[in-house]
Amino acid sequence: MAAAKMKYKRVPGGRRGFFRRASLWLGDDHLLAVTGWRFTEDYKRYYYRDIQALVLARTRRWAVTLPWFVVALCLATFALVAQAGSIAWLPEVGWNLLLALALAWLFVSLKASVRCSIQTAVSREELPSILRLWSAQRALRILADRIAQAQGTLVEGWTAHVREAAVPEAAPAPARAPVALATSARGRVPASAIGLYISLALGGVLFYRPASRFWFVPILVQAGLAMWTLIRNDRVGGPRRTKVLMVATMSFVGATAAAFYVSLAVEVFRTMASRRMLVNVPLNRVLVAIYTAGCLGFAAAGALSAVYNRRKE
Amino acid sequence: MATAVVEVANPIRCPRCDAALPPEAIEATEMALCPNCGAGVLVRSFPAILAKPAAILPAEIAAGEGEATCFFHPGKTATVACARCGRFVCRLCQMDLRGEALCPECITSGMAKKKIAVLENHRVCYDSIALALATWPVLLVWFLTFLSAPVALYVAIRYWKAPLSILGRTKLRFVLAILLATGEIALWAWLAVYAISRLGTRG
Numbered sequence: 001m002a003a004a005k006m007k008y009k010r011v012p013g014g015r016r017g018f019f020r021r022a023s024l025w026l027g028d029d030h031l032l033a034v035t036g037w038r039f040t041e042d043y044k045r046y047y048y049r050d051i052q053a054l055v056l057a058r059t060r061r062w063a064v065t066l067p068w069f070v071v072a073l074c075l076a077t078f079a080l081v082a083q084a085g086s087i088a089w090l091p092e093v094g095w096n097l098l099l100a101l102a103l104a105w106l107f108v109s110l111k112a113s114v115r116c117s118i119q120t121a122v123s124r125e126e127l128p129s130i131l132r133l134w135s136a137q138r139a140l141r142i143l144a145d146r147i148a149q150a151q152g153t154l155v156e157g158w159t160a161h162v163r164e165a166a167v168p169e170a171a172p173a174p175a176r177a178p179v180a181l182a183t184s185a186r187g188r189v190p191a192s193a194i195g196l197y198i199s200l201a202l203g204g205v206l207f208y209r210p211a212s213r214f215w216f217v218p219i220l221v222q223a224g225l226a227m228w229t230l231i232r233n234d235r236v237g238g239p240r241r242t243k244v245l246m247v248a249t250m251s252f253v254g255a256t257a258a259a260f261y262v263s264l265a266v267e268v269f270r271t272m273a274s275r276r277m278l279v280n281v282p283l284n285r286v287l288v289a290i291y292t293a294g295c296l297g298f299a300a301a302g303a304l305s306a307v308y309n310r311r312k313e
Numbered sequence: 314m315a316t317a318v319v320e321v322a323n324p325i326r327c328p329r330c331d332a333a334l335p336p337e338a339i340e341a342t343e344m345a346l347c348p349n350c351g352a353g354v355l356v357r358s359f360p361a362i363l364a365k366p367a368a369i370l371p372a373e374i375a376a377g378e379g380e381a382t383c384f385f386h387p388g389k390t391a392t393v394a395c396a397r398c399g400r401f402v403c404r405l406c407q408m409d410l411r412g413e414a415l416c417p418e419c420i421t422s423g424m425a426k427k428k429i430a431v432l433e434n435h436r437v438c439y440d441s442i443a444l445a446l447a448t449w450p451v452l453l454v455w456f457l458t459f460l461s462a463p464v465a466l467y468v469a470i471r472y473w474k475a476p477l478s479i480l481g482r483t484k485l486r487f488v489l490a491i492l493l494a495t496g497e498i499a500l501w502a503w504l505a506v507y508a509i510s511r512l513g514t515r516g
Contacts, residue, residue: 006430008480025480029411030431034480039442041478043434052362057329058344058353117328121364126328137355144357151360158363159336 008032011142013135015128016066022129024139026146031118035128044125046118048150053119054143056136061113063131068105075101089265096216096261103223108132111231116140189306190232193242196225196249197306200299219257222295226250241305249298256291263287323362327354384416395419427476436479439472440486447493462497465490 008025015022025032031051033044079094116130116139130136199222230246232238263284324333332349334356344353381391383403391401395416402416410420411431423429446465450457469490477484 032479039438039445041436041438041480043436043479045431050361051359052323053325053339053356053358055325055328055334055357056344056355057327057347057350059329115328117326119323119325119362121323121361124323124326140355140357144359147357147359154358154360154363157340159340162336162363 011129012138013130013132015063015131017063018066018069022127024127024129026142029150031143031146033127033129046120048147050120051118051147051151052121054140054147055117055119056114056130056140057116058133059113059115060110061115061131062109063113064105065131068101072098072101099220103220103227106224107227111227189310190229192225192228192232193302193306196222196229197299197302199225200249200295200302216257216260219253222253223250223257226253239305239309242309245298245302245305249302252294252298256287256294259287260284260291325356325358325362327352329354397423430479433479436476438478439468439475440477440482440484440490443469443472443490443494444486447490447497451493451497458497459501462494462501465494466498469494 006027008027011024011026011031013024019037020035021038022033022035025034027045029049030045030047033046034041035044036042075094075098079091079098082090082094085091112133113131114133114136116127116136117124118127130139199218202218226246226249230243230250233242233246260283325339326333327347327350329352330347330350332347334354335348338345338347338354339356339358341356344355346352347354381401383389383391383406384400385406386403389403389405392404393407393414394401396413397415397419400416400418402414406417408415408417408420410429415423420429420432424432427433443465446461446468450461469487473484473487
């Protein structure tokens with residue numbers, strides 16, 4: 001037993017920070033949680049026969065892991081190096097990719113992050129290696145299979161038996177106030193949605209300036225607010241139409257931004273304009289018209305949807 | 314049909330707000346909402362949740378005449394012999410470890426000497442230290458390799474036999490650290506010889 005080497009298999013997920021790291025490993029009869037600094041490892045063993053439950057909860061996690069940092073560093077370096085070069089549009093591509101990465105990180109941190117806890121008879125601890133939803137679901141599936149092999153599975157409706165046993169002793173159940181709160185939250189129009197509809201209504205107007213260095217700012221604001229509303233709607237279990245509307249808004253502003261970029265790039269190649277001159281290149285009129293119409297349409301649809309949701313509540 | 318009536322001693326809680334989750338959320342196959350914080354929760358529960366806490370055995374049973382007694386508690390009946398040292402121990406002293414019964418002393422010495430792998434809860438990865446010493450200065454401040462390369466070589470040789478990560482690594486990091494550190498030292502030696510010879514030619 002002393003020197004018996006156990007073979008471990010990695011569980012999906014894992015966290016690699018600058019200094020701290022965490023991972024999960026499957027052993028023959030236990031789950032090994034490894035945490036530690038760069039040069040040390042701390043181990044915790046959870047025997048399959050002792051594990052009572054695994055619980056995932058969606059939450060916000062602002063962790064910057066090594067892959068994100070490395071990609072951001074590469075993009076920033078690329079943009080800085082390109083700044084010294086002669087190709088006018090190259091640095092802007094680098095900075096915009098960096099911005100897109102930051103938005104993606106924001107989205108993942110808000111929308112696709114989880115906390116996972118493992119419960120045994122004597123402890124309930126968080127598994128720090130499980131951070132993102134996609135790896136958490138895979139990890140949960142693998143762990144559930146392995147634990148079921150060791151313990152078997154619970155019969156369907158087992159909680160009902162527990163409740164039956166607990167009823168005579170338990171105090172009268174409260175009136176489930178939190179659930180009621182969640183229901184009322186569904187009907188309320190969140191501030192992010194109101195902000196989005198206002199920015200959509202104003203967005204087109206702002207675009208009628210001949211040229212602007214910061215033409216993409218309203219688009220970013222709209223995409224950010226739509227994303228925020230989508231996340232909030234998902235969390236409170238809001239109506240499906242809001243979800244569809246937010247996804248459509250994000251797709252529309254994203255597609256318009258891409259079209260603006262392409263039109264600007266074409267203009268630069270056509271006129272061989274320098275970067276300084278590029279600031280004065282006017283945005284494509286047709287695209288501006290499409291964008292304005294789309295913005296007003298989405299703002300109107302959003303306002304109608306909000307009114308309808310409130311009436312239904 | 315009579316149903317088995319059971320009681321959960323340890324309620325399942327939301328990892329976000331620590332509130333006890335309702336049965337609907339516990340049994341849901343898809344994500345459900347935590348009634349307290351509104352977060353989406355997904356629960357996988359297992360039969361161990363229904364196990365009742367083990368009853369405390371009467372450890373204070375005095376040994377009768379002719380019965381084997383515990384090595385650590387001479388007044389108590391021995392229930393098992395330690396799988397490592399063979400000492401008789403009572404129920405109180407008996408510690409089950411992966412199907413084997415051990416006495417407290419074997420557990421303590423096994424932990425101290427790191428001879429029981431399943432009790433080990435901390436390791437230092439000397440192979441990673443050696444490799445970092447051999448590589449990081451090259452990438453960050455190259456002239457520090459003058460100092461870091463010999464240190465990397467020392468760490469790799471000194472801790473060659475030290476246990477590596479429990480996850481079953483090979484000695485590849487040590488080998489790479491030795492090769493890199495040797496190369497860096499050789500480069501510095503060549504540079505020193507070159508500088509001296511240049512100085513000698515000028516003189």
